[in-house]
Amino acid sequence: MNYRVIALDLDGTLLTSQKTLLPETVSALADARRAGVDVILVTGRHHSAIHPFYQQLQLSTPAICCNGTYLYDYAAKQVLDNDPMTPEQAEIVLQHLQEQGIDGLLYADDAMLYHKPTAHVIRTQAWGETLPAAQRPVFQQVASLSDAARQANKLWKFALCYPDSDKLATLADQVSSEAGVTCEWSWVDQVDIAQQGNNKGKRLKQWLDGRGIPLEKVIAFGDNYNDLSMLESVGLGVAMGNADAQIKARAGLVIGDNDHPSIADTLRERVL
Numbered sequence: 664m665n666y667r668v669i670a671l672d673l674d675g676t677l678l679t680s681q682k683t684l685l686p687e688t689v690s691a692l693a694d695a696r697r698a699g700v701d702v703i704l705v706t707g708r709h710h711s712a713i714h715p716f717y718q719q720l721q722l723s724t725p726a727i728c729c730n731g732t733y734l735y736d737y738a739a740k741q742v743l744d745n746d747p748m749t750p751e752q753a754e755i756v757l758q759h760l761q762e763q764g765i766d767g768l769l770y771a772d773d774a775m776l777y778h779k780p781t782a783h784v785i786r787t788q789a790w791g792e793t794l795p796a797a798q799r800p801v802f803q804q805v806a807s808l809s810d811a812a813r814q815a816n817k818l819w820k821f822a823l824c825y826p827d828s829d830k831l832a833t834l835a836d837q838v839s840s841e842a843g844v845t846c847e848w849s850w851v852d853q854v855d856i857a858q859q860g861n862n863k864g865k866r867l868k869q870w871l872d873g874r875g876i877p878l879e880k881v882i883a884f885g886d887n888y889n890d891l892s893m894l895e896s897v898g899l900g901v902a903m904g905n906a907d908a909q910i911k912a913r914a915g916l917v918i919g920d921n922d923h924p925s926i927a928d929t930l931r932e933r934v935l
Contacts, residue, residue: 666934667880669695670867670893671926673706673716674849675886676903679922682790684719687924692720695934703727703870705863707849707889709770709819710735712787712800729770729819730847730889731866732857744869746858747819748844753812755842756821756856763834768822769808771815774801775822778808783824783853820857828852847889855889864892882933884926886910901929 669692671677679685692702702720704713705727713726717737725736725743733745748756753769760767768784769776777784784802791799805811812818825831828851835846835854843859863885868878881897883890886906894900894914902914903921911917919925 665880666700666882666898667876668701668703668871668882669930669934670703670705670881670883670897672863672883672885672887672890672893673704673708673713675905675921676884676890677704677921677926678716684716685924685927687927689720691924691927691930691935695930696721698935700934701874703867705731705867705883705885705890705893707820707822707847707855709775709800710737711773711775712791714798714800715794718798725870727863727866727870729861730849730855730857731861731863731892732819733817734866734870742817744866745817746861747817748856748858750813750815750818752842752844752858753818753821754809756838756844757809757812759834759838759841760821760823763830765823765825765831765834767808768824769812770819770822771811772817774803776803776805776808776811776815778805780804781824783822820855822853822855824850824853826852849887849889862892863890864896867893868896882930884929885914886921899933901926 703724707730710728725734728735734743766779766781831854839846844856845859847855878896879898882899883893883897884901885894886903900914901916902911905920918929
């Protein structure tokens with residue numbers, strides 16, 4: 664297959680467990696770009712938390728952010744196609760979070776908003792401190808997430824991380840029904856809440872359609888449930904060796920884990 668696009672999830676896939684890019688992967692992607700193959704990042708992250716990797720890879724394509732909620736043009740610093748949540752949907756989610764005693768992280772506009780610093784916020788802020796100031800993810804502590812949601816221009820998603828996965832699953836079921844949102848798991852204790860219908864596969868197809876590229880010409884890499892809409896729709900969906908067994912079973916190819924040059928090896932074999 665003559666692939667024209669390489670689509671890559673970040674955490675657990677393109678990034679190592681230390682949140683770094685392997686030099687072999689950087690080299691293989693650079694060779695692919697020189698060969699005329701487009702490289703696009705398709706992630707659950709907010710665009711402010713992608714800067715160091717986007718710049719290290721020297722990409723020019725937009726990034727698909729927040730599990731397909733929006734497309735972001737880094738050169739123009741502009742949001743392109745997008746489907747945010749409404750303030751009313753966000754308020755329903757926030758009511759349930761308060762009732763369940765779960766602290767959420769709200770991705771809105773150009774920052775990630777929180778009321779109480781969760782372990783996820785603390786970890787990500789600590790990682791950000793290792794980066795140049797211009798590349799650090801943007802967090803803002805707010806007195807009230809409800810007030811912040813009403814004042815924001817765009818509400819991208821809620822990112823929830825909670826040790827009781829059963830309680831988290833119950834909340835996800837409730838808000839899916841009551842707020843008309845989509846809940847996707849990005850890890851065993853992490854669920855993302857976004858506008859209904861948003862997913863990585865849908866936004867990727869929309870971007871491809873605008874360029875006249877069929878899905879069959881895409882090779883995509885991912886490791887978790889929020890990647891399945893992408894992995895199952897492209898020409899070749901590749902699951903990482905660190906993925907759950909259910910993800911591997913639904914992928915077209917399973918490779919090594921994200922701490923080894925598995926992606927680079929696959930690109931040199933399948934694309935280059």
